Amino acid sequence: MARFNIRAKPSDDPRWRGGHRHYFTLFTIKNLIIIPFVIFVIVESRLLRSWWGDQPMDYDFKDHWWHRIGIALLPDAALTLGTTFGLCTQNWHPITAVVTTIAILGPWVYCTFVNPFVAYSNERSFRNSDTWSNLCYGEAAFQVVITIIYFVMLGFASKGVHVWRKARGERHTNFEMNARKPSQSTDYSEYTAGSRV
Numbered sequence: 001m002a003r004f005n006i007r008a009k010p011s012d013d014p015r016w017r018g019g020h021r022h023y024f025t026l027f028t029i030k031n032l033i034i035i036p037f038v039i040f041v042i043v044e045s046r047l048l049r050s051w052w053g054d055q056p057m058d059y060d061f062k063d064h065w066w067h068r069i070g071i072a073l074l075p076d077a078a079l080t081l082g083t084t085f086g087l088c089t090q091n092w093h094p095i096t097a098v099v100t101t102i103a104i105l106g107p108w109v110y111c112t113f114v115n116p117f118v119a120y121s122n123e124r125s126f127r128n129s130d131t132w133s134n135l136c137y138g139e140a141a142f143q144v145v146i147t148i149i150y151f152v153m154l155g156f157a158s159k160g161v162h163v164w165r166k167a168r169g170e171r172h173t174n175f176e177m178n179a180r181k182p183s184q185s186t187d188y189s190e191y192t193a194g195s196r197v
Helices: 019-052 061-088 094-120 129-180 189-194
Strands: none
Touching: 019 061, 019 129, 061 094, 061 129, 094 129
């Protein structure tokens, strides 16, 4: 079983040495940006409920919340826990980083486009609906920044895979070259000298 070390650094793992180690720096920055984003989402949800008041809620804001925010934010929370565990156990492979970054990038791109679209196309009028639209645009700005960070993280993870494959290829090439070296010097002159007549 892998040893869990809360003080582990990406540079402790030989697969993450080099310029692509900044994947984890961006991972930390992304998490620091998500904290105010979540606070912003909570404030927007509470204000929307208070503005909607005692009008009947036949309009499904939960479904819109899921498409605007939840479809990216909830899997991102799970990925954050998984990445943190992988970092602390030195088991976060560059290939895993590429795959998970691509998998989470899709929902973030989707939410980045859907959130302002839902706010812009809102046909239900309620008290402070313009302020709610502005809050949605603010959330969309956070989502754009997070999406850009994920694109840059994808670049660093891809560079990590490239470095890992290159090192792996050199190791296998050296193994094959050492296997082909003769263990002793063979002199073929005695075989060729006898064939001359």
